[in-house]
Amino acid sequence: PALGRSGGTAAFFKATYREGAPDPEAQLSRNYWIGKDLARAKDEVAFYEVAKTLQGAEGWDVLKWMTPYKGVCRCPCEVKAGEEAKPVDVMLLRNGRDGYHTCRMLDVKIGQVTAVAGWQGKSALSAWMQTNTIDAVTNSAGQGFRLEGFDSPPETLHTFEELLTEQKLLKTTAVSAAKVKRFNLQRMTACQFVSYFLDLHEVPKAKAGGGYTSSSASAGNALPYPEPGLLTRVETQELVLLSSIEELASLIKAMREVQAPQQWIGSSVMFCFDCGARPSREVLTRGPGKWGVSRLHIFDWGRSELNLPQAHARLEADQQVERQKYWSHYCGAIGKLLYDCCNLYVSRYWHAKKTVAFTVWDKDQFTPDDFLGTVALPMPANGGPSAGTHELSTYTGDPVKSGMLRGTTGTIQATVSALNLIPGSRLEGAATVKIHKIENCPKKDTMSPNDTFVEVTAFPEEPAVVKEGIKRPEVQSLLRLGAHLTSLKIDIAAPVFEEEFELATLTEEARKPLLRALATAFGEERASDADVQSQMNSLFHNTVQGAANEQKASSSRNTFLTKCFPGVEATLSVASSHSYR
Numbered sequence: 001p002a003l004g005r006s007g008g009t010a011a012f013f014k015a016t017y018r019e020g021a022p023d024p025e026a027q028l029s030r031n032y033w034i035g036k037d038l039a040r041a042k043d044e045v046a047f048y049e050v051a052k053t054l055q056g057a058e059g060w061d062v063l064k065w066m067t068p069y070k071g072v073c074r075c076p077c078e079v080k081a082g083e084e085a086k087p088v089d090v091m092l093l094r095n096g097r098d099g100y101h102t103c104r105m106l107d108v109k110i111g112q113v114t115a116v117a118g119w120q121g122k123s124a125l126s127a128w129m130q131t132n133t134i135d136a137v138t139n140s141a142g143q144g145f146r147l148e149g150f151d152s153p154p155e156t157l158h159t160f161e162e163l164l165t166e167q168k169l170l171k172t173t174a175v176s177a178a179k180v181k182r183f184n185l186q187r188m189t190a191c192q193f194v195s196y197f198l199d200l201h202e203v204p205k206a207k208a209g210g211g212y213t214s215s216s217a218s219a220g221n222a223l224p225y226p227e228p229g230l231l232t233r234v235e236t237q238e239l240v241l242l243s244s245i246e247e248l249a250s251l252i253k254a255m256r257e258v259q260a261p262q263q264w265i266g267s268s269v270m271f272c273f274d275c276g277a278r279p280s281r282e283v284l285t286r287g288p289g290k291w292g293v294s295r296l297h298i299f300d301w302g303r304s305e306l307n308l309p310q311a312h313a314r315l316e317a318d319q320q321v322e323r324q325k326y327w328s329h330y331c332g333a334i335g336k337l338l339y340d341c342c343n344l345y346v347s348r349y350w351h352a353k354k355t356v357a358f359t360v361w362d363k364d365q366f367t368p369d370d371f372l373g374t375v376a377l378p379m380p381a382n383g384g385p386s387a388g389t390h391e392l393s394t395y396t397g398d399p400v401k402s403g404m405l406r407g408t409t410g411t412i413q414a415t416v417s418a419l420n421l422i423p424g425s426r427l428e429g430a431a432t433v434k435i436h437k438i439e440n441c442p443k444k445d446t447m448s449p450n451d452t453f454v455e456v457t458a459f460p461e462e463p464a465v466v467k468e469g470i471k472r473p474e475v476q477s478l479l480r481l482g483a484h485l486t487s488l489k490i491d492i493a494a495p496v497f498e499e500e501f502e503l504a505t506l507t508e509e510a511r512k513p514l515l516r517a518l519a520t521a522f523g524e525e526r527a528s529d530a531d532v533q534s535q536m537n538s539l540f541h542n543t544v545q546g547a548a549n550e551q552k553a554s555s556s557r558n559t560f561l562t563k564c565f566p567g568v569e570a571t572l573s574v575a576s577s578h579s580y581r
Helices: 024-028 042-054 061-065 124-133 139-143 155-164 167-173 177-186 190-198 233-256 281-285 309-313 317-350 463-469 473-478 509-521 529-539 550-564
Strands: 002-004 012-014 033-037 069-077 086-094 103-110 145-151 268-274 295-299 355-362 370-378 386-391 411-418 427-439 452-459 496-506
Touching (some): 139 145, 145 268, 190 233, 233 295, 233 496, 233 509, 355 463, 370 386
Antiparallel strands (some): 033 086, 069 086, 355 370, 355 452, 386 411, 427 496
């Protein structure tokens, strides 16, 4: 049967080995491969066939991250549901969903430019249109990559998409809901889409007659909680992100060893993990690089070539310059993607937490989010849960007021409580944070109540330090970096959330894998943990006291990039986010 198109144009089909098939892959799984419609993928076959001849060759370790490729075959496929199967030529690729209950997958298209005139059959007009109508207005122009597809996203994202795809808006703009959703993805920064990727929290839904029911089944999280023998949500999130960072770091090392610049236009990086079943605690015994909780591949080679050193030497000078240009784009984008993943990881897990901040926003369809208020609360000590109603403040510390005479103070009801983790966990100092209700916030929408959501961020400083620091713009930015995000409550004056998040900090021993991953990315495998830690401190600014302005933060990103790829120019900067999350 057809499985859809994810972020691309080619159809995918479920491929199943017949009983008794002798292939070694069949012994691992009958669903090891997936079929990609060859009618939309003919250009990729030559790339994969050349890649097969280079497997194991010196300087081509980068191909280990290429999606495994079996070959081409003709098999009966159910092109349309309910219709008789028809013979279709398909290319067999590794099935990223194999073995997963619910595969959550990101398709991240790499490159500041994803179409080049005259390259691999691309016309000048088509390339110009794509460069000026897609690349220029999406995150491709901001960070050198964009999110092109998102399989099995969390319920949180769906609630934001509901605001974007209101029927009255679609009728006004004459744009389909699918295109609006895709454009929203394409405008997200890496920190935003990786946060969604990791989101495992449940979004309760209102029941008829009152009360709320869990949305975990629809989100792929239908498990009793906590489940003995399985990782908690926060442990799963940490390990999936660490595993992705380790893979990206090793990929960067392999890219540095490629002996000729490549022109991989429009190719993608795939991130995926099983959001429908948390891993067994046994995975903690496997060690760095062997966790087995996520997958990362590079794929989609329809506009790419494998440029061999001897072929590169025969190219004209301008052709060599062109390949070096686009290889620099590719390397720079992968470096920036790793930086954002590390920045998110450090923000969420590196520092012991003393304060949790709640920041309330009103979401608009076309303009930046409206700030409604914030509050900083102490993390729980050894005592019981801290539950209560807390007054919201402005950035300057003044109470948030609403009503005709501004006589009512905006509030948030929340509970912060300790979370006990099983001995042997990679994390400590864990807590659960539950947001109950928002009341009396000032009205920002003219014709309707606010469209409200809350961001949850933890800091290593005491609440008084955080409250004072929030007066500075660079700390206000930290409120959003690494934040956990509630669902969006549309047109509700006093929204009820009942949504819970888990926060935790790495143990001292659990910090080492990130340090070794960064040493790999920097080509400094012999550096001590202390040396790498010292470099980290100057590259990531995730505390109130260490918060950096945009100029310093940009300089740190560029330093990180040049450490990964010496000589690669940092031609891109992180664009201010225009996405609708």
